[in-house]
Amino acid sequence: MRERGTIRCKGGSGSDEPVVVLSESRLILFFLHQKSVMLFARFVHPLLTIQKPSLGGYRHFWSWLNAVFNKVDYERIKDVGPDRAASEWLLRCGARVRYLGLERWQQDYNGLPTGPLGKYKIQAIDATESCIMHRGFDYLDGLEHVQEMKLCKCIYIEDACLERLSKTVNLQRSLLRMEIISCGNVTDRGIIALNKLKSLQYLFLSNLPGLKDKQATLEILRTARPSLQMELDLE
Structure with missing residues (x-):
């Protein structure tokens, strides 16, 4: 069973690379330690294009990410x-x-x-x-x-x-x-x-x-x- 609050991503359609599971906390750490916008884009683009989500899908992803950033620790x-x-x-x-x-x-x-x-x-x-x-x-x-x-x-x-x-x-x-x-x-x-x-x-x-x-x-x-x-x- 997939851990709640995680996402699954891989290199792209047809890729033999293994599936990677990222928890909310690991995703935050990943983004915060990247200084390059290109690295961010290269990570997010395959994630969002695997299933070719609708505009609503993009909005849902960003809403989820912003909610993660606002979670009180x-x-x-x-x-x-x-x-x-x-x-x-x-x-x-x-x-x-x-x-x-x-x-x-x-x-x-x-x-x-x-x-x-x-x-x-x-x-x-x-x-x-x-x-x-x-x-x-x-x-x-x-x-x-x-x-x-x-x-x-x-x-x-x-x-x-x-x-x-x-x-x-x-x-x-x-x-x-x-x-x-x-x-x-x-x-x-x-x-x-x-x-x-x-x-x-x-x-x-x-x-x-x-x-x-x-x-x-x-x-x-x-x-x-x-x-x-x-x-x-x-x-």
Whole structure:
């Protein structure tokens, strides 16, 4: 019986090469240790063309892979601390982070800094065009120093993500600035939930077609958080 959460692949149609079974964890390690996009493409292409899947098949594969990248490893959080574990999750999903006291953004997974446990604290998150999704948001719970967050062109960010984020106690205390840009699945409900971020000082909203009642939504935010500075680029 094939292990749950594994895929089977071989060199291609008619190939005599043995079938290889990869578990989710091994697949992640394989991708993260390849620096060449061509190697990634050479691996994935035969995998997807063996049975000539439909467009839906491709979408299913990428959805599955992104879900794997967002799977929370609670043992890893215990072993290396919340900031390191969250950094690995964010970079694995295509985001980048900046650490407290440092100016340089970290976006290379293989270049994550090493040092004593808890040395590097995440101060800012830029999730532009990343695949972070609600499933991985438990990684945020232990972060105590995040002051800035940018969600831009994140196809998996939806209302449930913003609601979950807004209920995270540490983020309620630390988050000062937030930008939400071109996230098509965000609606009025998700934006209204941001009123729970009691330390938030600045909010930038741009190109959010899911907002259907902008005036009412913004009025709710202004009433709940009168000191919140909002910059809007909404049609």
